Amino acid sequence: MHHISVERNRRKKMNEHLRALRSLMPCFYVKRGDQASIIGGAIEYIKELQLLLHSLEAKKQRKGVTGLGACCNSSVADVEAKIMGSNVILRVLSKRAPGQVVKVITVLERHAFEILHLSISSMEDTVLYSYYMKVLI
Incomplete structure (x- = not known):
């Protein structure tokens, strides 16, 4: 019986984390509500955020450095x-x-x-x- 409750708690925690992850992303990154779509959308969103960060860092560097x-x-x-x-x-x-x-x-x-x-x-x-x-x- 102990194993069943541990697994139930693990699934509950996983679903809470997936809901939180989904709420942090713009809706168009998640096509469906299944776990794979949420994680895949999060990966794409993070990649776009990394590109934006690189662009902003470069823009900041251009302003501060004479080339x-x-x-x-x-x-x-x-x-x-x-x-x-x-x-x-x-x-x-x-x-x-x-x-x-x-x-x-x-x-x-x-x-x-x-x-x-x-x-x-x-x-x-x-x-x-x-x-x-x-x-x-």
Whole structure:
């Protein structure tokens, strides 16, 4: 009989914790009320909060640190880079080319940059890539 009451208390405690966890998340992170959906939604919510935290930390660091910058204008592209601590902002303005962004990301990752955010703006045949990165070394 003791085992049954211990198991009942464990399930009761687990359900209380799941209700508390669900109440801490925006409703659209939990599609259904089952345990797996609640835990899966919590994982996704935590990942998004971590991204937001990284972004806010980087923004704070940009405001507090004066960085180095460089520009390069050529017939292929106009490039601007700003370095602030371990963060780098890279802007590339060039003509649109198929597969261009994938090639640039591959090279950047090969050279120990972690891309935190990428913004792409285009008009006709011109495109502006704005990379926000962290130096991993």
